[in-house]
Every structure is written in C-alpha cells, then in structure tokens.
Amino acid sequence: MNLFMISSEAYPFSKTGGLGDIAGSLPLALNSIKIDSSLVVPLYKDNYKFVDKKSEYAKLKIKHDKNDIEVEIIKIKHPENLNITVYFIKQDKFFNRNGLYSENGKDYEDNASRFILFSKAVVQLIIYLYKKEKFKLDIIHLNDWQTSLIALYIKEVYNEEEALKNLKVIFTIHNLAYQGNFETDIYNLLNISWKFFVHSRLEFYGKVSFIKAGIILSDLITTVSPSYAKEIQSEGFGLNNLLAENSYKLFGVLNGVNDNSWNPKTDKYIKHHYSVDSNIDSVEECLKKKKIIRISLYKEFNLKNKNFPLITMISRFDPQKGLDLIYSSFFELSTYDGNFIFLFSKNNYFQNFEEEFIKRANRTKNIKVVFDFDEALAHRLTAGSDMYLMPSKFEPCGLNQIYSMKYGSLPIVHSVGGLKDTVINYKDSKSLNKATGFVFNDYSVNDFVDAMDFAFKIYNNKKVWNKLIYNAMNKDYSLLKTAKEYKKLYIKLLK
Template identity: 70%
Template sequence: MNIFMVSSEAYPFSKTGGLGDIAGSLPLEISSINTTNTMNTRKASNINASLIIPLYKQNYKLINKKDILTTLEIEHGKNIVKVDIARIKHPNNDNINVYFIKEDNLFKRNGIYSENGIDYNDNASRFILFSKAAVKLIIYLYEKENLEVDIVHIHDWQTALIALYIKEVFNEEEALRKLKVIFTIHNLAYQGNFPVDIYGLLNISWKFFVHSRLEFYGNVSFIKAGIILSDIVTTVSPSYAKEIQGEEFGCGLNNLLSDVSSKLYGILNGGHDEEWDPKTDKYIKNNYDINTVSKKKIIRNSLYKEFGFINKSCPLVTMISRFDPQKGLDLIYQSFFEIATYNANFIFLFSKNNYFKDFEEDFIDRANRAKNIKVLFTFDESLAHRLTAGSDMYLMPSRFEPCGLNQIYSMKYGSIPIVHAVGGLKDTVINYNGAKTINKATGFVFNEYCIKSFVQTMDLAFDLYYNKKDIWNKLVANAMSKDYSLHRCALEYTKLYKKLLSDK
C-alpha cells in the first residue's frame, strides 16, 4: 500500500502548530505499523508512506543538485511555471521519501504563511500551484517509475484543491483513476476562502464555481473541494467531528458537513512520542518519569530564577499557545485580577503565527501590573519544553479546540490541565469531580465559557494542590499514565486506509 501525505507543513522540516506535528509524524508512525499483526508491536510494515511539502527557505540546506528528481511545467493562470522536484530520504527513516516542491518566488521566504503577523497576499496562488504540482508529481512517478499511489492523504485548506484535481480535473489520467483521497480538517476556522478574481489561477472550468463545489458566498472556497470530493473526511478528535456539524462551531459549513456525515470520522491526534517525553527530553537537564516526578521542582526552581520571580515556593502555571482569540485570550485577560491574587506564578508563552496583534499591547499592559505574571511573545521550542516540564498546572481555556496537543503533553509531563469542555480537550482530559472520579481524573474541565466558570475551576485546582495533596498526586499519576500517543493515532488511520482500499 502506497500512501502519499501532502501538507503545507510537516515537522521536522516546517511547523507552525499541530498540523505540522501530525503531518510530519504520521508517515513515520504509519511506516512502523505492521498492519497484519494484531499485537501492539512495531515491526516492518506493508505500508509505504511518502511526504510531499513545499521547499521553504530553511530547508534549502537539506538538498543539492543530485536530489532534483525532475522539473515539472505547471500551467498557472496565463503562465507556465517551472517547478523543481527534490527527493530525499527522511532523516529519521530511510524508507520514507520526502518530495519537496521547489519554487523560489513562492516558497523561499522567511515565513510559511505570513511575516510579522500579516498573511502573504498571494497565499492563494502559492497553494494552488503547490496542489497542482503535487498531483503532477504523482502522475510523473506513475509514468516514469511505475509507482502506483493508492491513497493521497491531504491536510487543511492549503491542499484541499488536490481532491478536485484528482477526482474531476485530471481524473482521466491513468495514475489517478483508482486513487483514493482522505482529507483531514485540523481547524475548520481556516478555510482558504478567496475572492473570485483568483479563479483564473486554478486553470479549471467555471462549471466548478457552483455551490456544490467551490462557491461559498461569492468566494472561492478551497476547503469545500476537500470536504465534497474526498472519499473520507477526518477531523482531529471525535467531539470536534460532531461539533462542526452544528451551527456554533461549523463556521458556515455545518450543513455541508452534516450532509457528508457518513464519510466523516473523528480521529484523536496523538502526541509526538519521542520529542515529548520527560524521561528523554533533550531540552530539560533533570529528566524524570512517574516515579521521579519530584524532579519537576528542580526545573521549576530554575525557571523561577531565570524569570526573577520573588515567591519561589509556590506552584507554576503555564500556557503555551498561539496568541489567537480561539485560545481563550478573553478569559485570561478578564481574569488577570483573580490570577494576580493566587499564591502561584504564571508564565504565558505565545507565538506570533497569525496572531491577534491588535490585542497584544493591552494584554501585556494588564499582565505587567502583577508581580506573579510573565508574558513572552516568541517561538522558543526549548522554553516550551522546560515550561511544560516545570509547571504544576497548564491552562487551555480555548473557546473551541479541534484537538490540541499541549494538554496531551502537559499530562504526560505531570502538569495538570485546566480546560474548556470542547473538542479534543473534552476527549482527552477527564474531569475531577469528587471522590467518585479520583481513579480516572486527569485534570479540570469547565463547561460554560465564562469568567465565573473558569475562575471557579482554577479555585478548585489550587484548593486541591494546597490542601489535598494525596488527591493532587493521584491526578498527576493518572495524567502521566494516559496513552495519547501518535502510534495510537496512526493505528486508527491505517484502519481507514484499509477500509478505503477494501471498498475499491
């Protein structure tokens, strides 16, 4: 079985968030699964996974002239664009081919989608070309190397047009006739909706600009192509798959998603097993496990010294996130008075990828009024790991959350999450609700998205931390024992792959 993963980003080559983590890690995990073995072991697999991504500026050092497989001529509006295809072996698995789509004018930039919080104004053009090139590459490999791809797994709006090109534009190509397509929605809020004046870049008939294909309130909607034309649509958690069929979280596409519910699946994302493990984490000096969790205090004390906190005997609460309204920034902002009164220190680490720039100054100004709150705006992988390892609690009060990975990482590191009951947060964090839940609970979950509910939940968490240490320690043990691994996620996807091929 040959699977091609196509994504606009993929770790370790490129990453802005959970999309990069999953698209980059799934090929590795899928390749490790023996689909004929019912035991949960990792042996050689009969699934061959490959990855197609754009060649961004930071990855030019990975390729040289001998890696250029071919040059494809892509019709792009009124122009013919020459696109180089570079092929290398994945640095973590020689059995996985990585194909880079190389087009310097579109992809050799400082950012992936944006710079300084501002989206590139030609993102539609960039990912239209990328989608065409990915399909042309599959055709090339079939004709020149006799490689028959069975399934193309595409991710988010940036690759959604691939479903249209495979199923209805180039569908007479021999390489594509039996090809199955899976489309994964990582966040429905990002849809790839563009003004109709970009339509000429698609090089397709106007017959596709109808409600049943690409038209969405007068705009061109990339994501609709993926939803309508893929054989299977997945989201990154079971609860999110249900939520997006309703008006509150459906982002205007809820009726469409309800119509395709028979092919809509929710598969819970998994944490990156090797990169995020307190026993082996390369970013922390004092590695630990469930039996040596007391070492967290050493890491915490180091952070307190680094950030100059006065009170060094209290718990640390962290949040690592995009600075985005989705992430519950309004709840944090409006509860800064209460946060300032807790006998605890708080560190907020925000990245500036597509961030809510207009709110930054007010947020920092209010946070700076308290001595126990620090706010940083930077992408710092090392600090993210150290904060997760050193914290006692982790805040994730998202307004909506397709899956989320940070709450998974925090539990694995013994940092108890405080989350809103939506999407993947609801699917992964088991709420503490008294003695009857003590053997299963892994965190604190509030149902109503409001300041009162959020603060009451924090109050409960601090009460347990200070006054009921035996219960708190049990929550930490429960959280660290949960399995939300990528391997578990990959097993679910292999089941879908097999289902697709058995339906041929």
C-alpha cells in the same frame, strides 16, 4: 499500501502549529505498522539545509493561468527514518520566503496562487511517478485548505489519467476556522472550467472556497478529535450544513504525540529527566525533578516566591485560545499563591489586545508574559509547571494539554473539542482513579475562575494531587494509536 501525506507544513522541515507536528510525525508511525508512506511538502527557506544537488529528482512545467512555471521536485530520505521518502516542491518565487504563510503579521497576498501551484505540482508528481517508475499510489492524504484542491484535480479535472484512476482521497480538517476562501479574481489561476464555480463544488457566498473541494470530493473526511467532528456539524463557520450532509464519511481521529519530540524521559531541552512507573510512589521522584526545573525558571524570570506552584500556557496569541477569559481574570490570578508564565507566539492581527494584555500582566507580581516562538522554552515550561491552562473557545484537538499530562502538569481546560476528549475531569473521590485534570463547562469567567479555585484547593491535598499526576502521566495518547485508527480507515477506503 502506498500512501502520500500531503501538507503545507511538516515537522522537522516546517511548522507553525499542530498541523506541522501531526503531518510530519504520522508517516513515521504509519511506517512502523507497515504502511508505505511518503511526505510531500513545499521547499521553504529553512529547508535548504536538508537538500543538496544530489537531491534533484525531476523538473515539471506547471500551467498557471497563462504562464508555464517550472517546478523542481527534490527527493530525500526522511532524516528520522530512511524508509520514508520526502518530496519537496521547489519553486523559489513562491516558497523561498521568511515565513510559511505570512510575514510581520500579514498574510502573503499571493497565498491562493502559491497553494494552487503546490496542488497542481503534487498531481503532476503522481502522474510523473507512474509514467517513469510505474509507481501506483493507493491513497493520498490531504491536510487543511492548502491541499484540498488536489481532491478536485484528482477526481474531476485529471480523472482520465491512469495514475489517478481508483486513487482514494482522504482529507483531514485540522481547524475549520481556516478555509481558504478567496475572491473570484484568482479563478483563472486554477486553469479549470467555470462549471466548477457552483454551490456543489467551489462557490461559497460568492467566493472560491478551497476547503469545499476537500469536503465534497474526498472519499473520507477526518477531523482531529471525535468531539470536534460532531461540533462542526452544528457550529461549522458556515459549512456546518455541508458537513452534516457528508456526515456518512466524516470521522474524528484523535491526534497523538510523537514520543521522540515530547517525552520527559529523553527531552533534549530539559536537563533533569523523569518518568513514572507502575508504582505511584515514583511520582515523588518526578516532582523533585520538576521542582529543580521550576526553580531555574523562577530565577530566569525573576519570580520571588519559589515555593509557589507554576501555572503555564503555551499558545499562539489568538482569541480562540480563551485569552479573554484570562485577561478578565487577571485580578483573581494575581491573588493566587501561584506563579504564572504565559508563552505566546505573536499575532499582529491582535496587536492592540496584545498591548493591553501585557499592561494588565505588568501590574501583577506573579504573572509573566513572553512573546516568542521558543521551542526550548516551551519544553522547559511544560516540564517545570504544575498546572497548564487551555481555556479555548473551541479546540479541534489541541496537543499542549496532552504534552502537559505527559509531563505531569495537570491541565485546566474548557469542555470542548479535543480537550473534552483527552482531559478527564476530577470532581471528587469517585473520579480519583481516572481523572487527569480539571474541566469547566461554560465558557465564562465565573466557570474558569471556579475551576482555578478548585485546582488550587486540590493542589494542597498532596495524596489526591499525586494520584492525578500518576493518572495523567500514564495515559496513552501516543501517535501509534492515531496511526492504527487511520490504518483502519485506509483499509475501509480500499475495500
């Protein structure tokens, strides 16, 4: 089985969030279960350290409106697995920039043009490989709106090409809030007939919708958790009816965690490693290591009460993440016998809210807010914390709550999407043997604060708390499980 994973970002080459983590790691897991997978991504500014002159593979001419644009294909072996090929789409005018999609808080105005070119280049690469090397692809796995037009080009524009005949297309929606909807003035860049600008293809309230191509023309659609797959059929940002109509080919596959990147046994960003074994007493040893990390964080952030538990949140600064609940609960948070550290990546769309958020936090003694994309700090906060906040309004899957459980930090989450699928709520002694965190149902300040109150109450019951940590650290949310679920779908497709 030959498969191409196509993504606008993929770790370790490029990453802004969970899409980069999964798209970059899934080919490695698929390879371990005997699926020949390659990765295709744009060559961004930070990727040049991975390539050299020997990496140059091919040059392609891509028709882009009335222009012929030269695109170079760079071919390397994956630095973490030499059995996996990585193809970079190189076009410096389009991709050699300081950001992936935006800069200084503003989206690039030509994002539609950039990812139309990328989509065309991927299709031409598949055709080139077939003609030059007789390489026949079985499945192409697309991710999010930036790649969804590829389904249209494969199924209806270039469908007579031998390389594309019988090629199966799977399309994964990582976050339906991002759809790739653009004004019709970009249509000529597609180099396709206007017959496709209809409701049953690309037209969406008078705009050109990239994501519709992926939903309508893919052979299978997946989302990143089972609950999210159900939710978007009723609350789908205007696409719920379309997704409900295509429910027969819509599946939820829970994202998994790459053990190489997030593992308290081996994490390169923390000095004191730990793990649990089959004996619950091993939790105490973990807590000793976590305390050392926590105290170093308190010293770094000038937090005085060193015996208080640490509660963290690591997220982009986006209202989707439940920031309004936290903002409205600052008084309650300031009264807890606990220290809070929030690590956010900046989002200039919400500049005013960011300023108000910081002002309110600065009135407290136990809450620190940091705006920075700091991978090392994210790992140290996860390792040193006792509780992790993720009160999202909606959450396709979420990875940070999985990371936190793996590191023995109990999550407090809203019962939605992937949070609902991954965190098992502790209610009472009946749930003690399975519970891994705390879940609140209504998206309200009252429910959020009640969950916080309950978590702090249980924190003081060390026997119960240690058992919850033990449960959480032993849950298997590995990427291998995700890969095995996808393998079933790939086999289903080919049959």
